[in-house]
Amino acid sequence: MTEGVQERRVGTEPRYEVFHTDCLARDIVDHVTSRxxxxxxxxxxxxxxxxxxxxxxxxxxxxxxxxxxxxxxxxxxxxxxxxxxxxxxxxxxxxxxxxxxxxxxxxxxxxxxxxxxxxxxxxxxxxxxxxxx
Incomplete structure (x- = not known):
């Protein structure tokens, strides 16, 4: 696991823990859904x-x-x-x-x-x- 990136394996695809504050996917969602x-x-x-x-x-x-x-x-x-x-x-x-x-x-x-x-x-x-x- 990369430090600061919260992910877990489900099948063959990585799943990001979007509710964790250090999740990269969460940052992108925050930028997309910003004002x-x-x-x-x-x-x-x-x-x-x-x-x-x-x-x-x-x-x-x-x-x-x-x-x-x-x-x-x-x-x-x-x-x-x-x-x-x-x-x-x-x-x-x-x-x-x-x-x-x-x-x-x-x-x-x-x-x-x-x-x-x-x-x-x-x-x-x-x-x-x-x-x-």
């Missing part, structure tokens, strides 16, 4: 984008948070990063194969939610939920 990680993966689902195109597509994200999120997702192997040596440098990001695999169910979830909502933000065919008081 901005999901939006980055969904924004890149159709095409690669430059840094500022990503920032414009994800309203409300600061440059600092976008840079931190992109750095973590690149490090996790979900995104690739390409720097063009221009002044200023143009940096483009896209999904790796792993990023496409992880992003697919997130995109599907996003699509299901948006299809379910009507133009005024309420659900189309379900009664609205009432809060319990």
């Amino acid at each position: 901005w990680g999901i939006w980055v993966l969904i924004s890149l689902r159709r095409d690669s984008l430059r840094f500022y195109e990503l920032r414009e597509s994800i309203q409300g994200i600061s440059e600092k948070m976008l840079a931190q999120t992109l750095r973590a997702l690149v490090q996790d192997g979900l995104l690739w990063r390409e720097v063009e040596p221009t002044t200023p440098p143009q940096v483009t990001y896209g999904l790796t194969e792993f990023g496409r695999e992880v992003g697919e169910p997130l995109s599907e979830l996003f699509d299901r939610i948006t299809r379910r909502l009507s133009a005024d933000g309420t659900q189309d065919d379900e009664p609205q939920l009432r809060s319990r008081t």
Whole structure:
């Protein structure tokens, strides 16, 4: 067992102990499901984008948070990063194969939610939920 990585063997595939704080899989899940990680993966689902195109597509994200999120997702192997040596440098990001695999169910979830909502933000065919008081 690698130090800091909690895994156990089940059959021939290693299984990670995702509830253990040192689990590598848990770190990746934390990055993907962070406040901005999901939006980055969904924004890149159709095409690669430059840094500022990503920032414009994800309203409300600061440059600092976008840079931190992109750095973590690149490090996790979900995104690739390409720097063009221009002044200023143009940096483009896209999904790796792993990023496409992880992003697919997130995109599907996003699509299901948006299809379910009507133009005024309420659900189309379900009664609205009432809060319990």
